[in-house]
Amino acid sequence: MSADVQLDHVYIRFGDFLAVDDANLQINEGEFFSFLGPSGCGKTTILRAVSGFLEPTQGEVRIGGQNMRGIGPNKRPTALIFQNLALFPLMSVADNIAFGLEVRGISKFERRKRADELLELIALQGQGDKMVSELSGGQRQRVAIARALAVEPDVLLLDEPLSALDLKLRQHMRTELRSIQQRVGITFIYITHDQGEALTMSDRVAVMSAGIIQQIAPGETIYDEPETAFVASFVGENNPFFGKVTQADSDFAVINSDVGPLRGRNTKGLEVGDNAILFVRPQALSFAEGAPDNTTSFEAAIKATEFEGHFQTVFLHGSGHKDIAMSITNDGTPAAHGPGSTVRLAYSPDKAVVLPQGAMADE
Amino acid sequence: MSDFLTTFLALLLALLLAPYLQARTDSVAKFIGGFKFVQHNGIILSLYLVGAVGIWMIGMIILPQLYMLDFSFRFNLPPMEIGGPDDVYTLKNYEYLIFGSPGSPDAFNFLHLTIFGKTILAAIFVTLINFAICYPIAYYMAQVAKGGSARLLVLCLILPFWVNEILRAFAFRILFGSGGVINELLIGAGIIDQPYDFIRADIALYSGLSYAYILLMIFPLYNAIESLDHNQVEAARDLGSPWWRIHFRVVMPYAKPGIASGCTMVFMLTAGALAAPQILGGPSSLWFTQIIYQWFNTGGNWPQGSAYAFVLLLACLVFVLAVMRIFKVSLGEIAK
Secondary structure (H helix, E strand, O other), X not given: OOOOEEEEEEEEXXXXXXXXXXXXEEEOOOOEEEEEOOOOOOHHHHHHHHHOOOOOOEEEEEEOOEEOOOOOHHHOOEEEEEOOEOOOOOOEHHHHHOHHHXXXXXXXXXXXXXXXXXXXXXXXXXXXXXXXXXXXXXXXXXXXXXXXXXXXXXXXXXXXXXXXXXXXXXXXXXXXXXXXXXXXXXXXXXXXXXXXXHHHHOOEXXXXXXXXXXXEXXXXXXXXXXXXXXXXXXXXXXXXEEEEEEEEOOOEEXXXXXXXXXXXXXXXXXXXXXXXXXXXXXXXXXXOOOOOOOOEEEEEEEEEEEEOOOEEEEEEOOOOOOOEEEXXXXXXXXXXXXXXXXXXXXXXXXXXXXXXXXXXXXX | OHHHHHHHHHHHHHHHHHHHHHHOHHHHXXXXXXXXXXXXXXXXXXXXXXXXXXXXXXXXXXXXXXXXHHHHOEOOOOHHHOOOOOOOEOOHHHHHXXXXXXXXXXXXXXXXXXXXXXXXXXXXXXXXXXXXXXXXHHHHHHHHOOHHHHHHHHHHHHHHHHOOHHHHHHHHHHHHOOOOXXXXXXXXXXXXXXXXXXXXXXXXXXXXXXXXXXXXXXXHXXXXXXXXXXXXXXXXXXXXXXXXXXXXXXXXXXXXXXXXXXXXXXXXXXXXXXXXXXXXXXOOOOOHHHHHHHHHOOOOOHHHHHHHHHHXXXXXXXXXXXXXXXXXXOHHHHOO
């Protein structure tokens, strides 16, 4: 069984510190939903409120339509996978997996049968009698998942469970987690600071910063249509240009940046005179020679280039403290422009977005 | 004559060995320097450590105990006859504890054996009570309390132990006396109308003993529980476990070495306690240590007292080792 999760105007305060500021959202049944944000943004606090380890200061958490206030973590239809997994070191793998069943008074025989089934699901069949310490990092990871699934939760909560793994394993586990979720069909709520994880696995992502949910959307929308300066600067690489709006209509706006007037999509309906930031992704920039007429262009001096395999990144002197980054594919021809030369860069205005000024992600 | 012979032989031996030892000084130094321990700590510190621990272990523990052990197998002779022809080994002192004096009509020394059994049972009981009291406190300090309140709690636990043992025992006597605070409160609350004799019922004794070694239980428990990852407690809770099962399945197995360490210490010390039973014991109750004390002190029979003391020591050791075996704890874990 699966259940939806609703956060109804949830505020969580620790003394004077507002950890979660008006979280209001609906996570659908069977959805893979991620909270993405830097550390300290309040995403783990939300997870703890859903699992029942803390109560919201204000607002309601509802699981399957039922208000969870006053219901402890041991009575909620959720299971949590901890960042450090928190497997029981003194129990065998099978006992770990079956712990939730033991609690429910299920017979030893039945427990073992269920543990063996789950071991098969996580491709660790026959390893039930090993101790946790005998397993590798990835195997422990899967045991933690099996232990949580054993209690047949309606909602599985995952608190950055992949962060302790090395890169290769992490990428492999992403696919694995996604396929497990599709097989069991229950709601997954996933907490991460790693945008790669959030974007690859999730149906929808909530980007958080300083306790506030900035945007909730599918990964592609988050990437292509950021709604705030924070989302634009946090998810993927982006070049910001600051300025005031000088022209605006319902589709496009122009700002007077330090490098000249720049044009981009006006998705937030800014008006002339508003303070704004225009964001262009490195791969949307190109050298202006031979670019179509409808592009916007500006001049900048090349500072350095970095070769990264099938593409290279060109850093140019920007107007502010930050360099402008441009990423171009390597087509085998030698670089036309070296460091020091001033070049004209161009981009298509529908690849740039103009957003109200606001807090940006720290580098 | 024999003294002269000993001195003479020792001198002879020293003279004979001296050239050999002098010739080997280098290799002896090399031998000592070869130990990792010495390389790590330097020669002076190593000598001090080995010397201090050696003197402590051999001079202050092993030798006096061996002396007492030897005592326990001898007759209680007047000083004149010690070393004389009658000073031979005997099992009489141990036989006395089991069978009583040869003239008595009983087959066994029921009086002392009962007291012995009661002392061991009471010590087990006190250890269990102590554990029941200390485990929640230790858990609270180690896993729940934050910084300041944990420190305050530790202070509150330690400070009363600045008061000496005798005074603390008398305080309990006053507390539990017929006109004491507890009786006054109970009468005042209308629960009882006659003062209850807590001392005759040994309640005062058990309370006093439980309190006396509370720190020796709390700190090993605290040490063990403190290193438990709190996520494990939360994980068990999240998987639906009620609080008591979390403790039995997750916290206690993890804290087992600490539990074993605390329980063995409290058990040994309780079984060997003297001040509290002396002061808080009811008129009809006698602790085995009190009998030992009587043999040494009023009875003036050191061999008999030594025998009793050794039986107590042996019983405690056997009991503790058996319990450790049952709970699968090794000595090394306790020392952690």
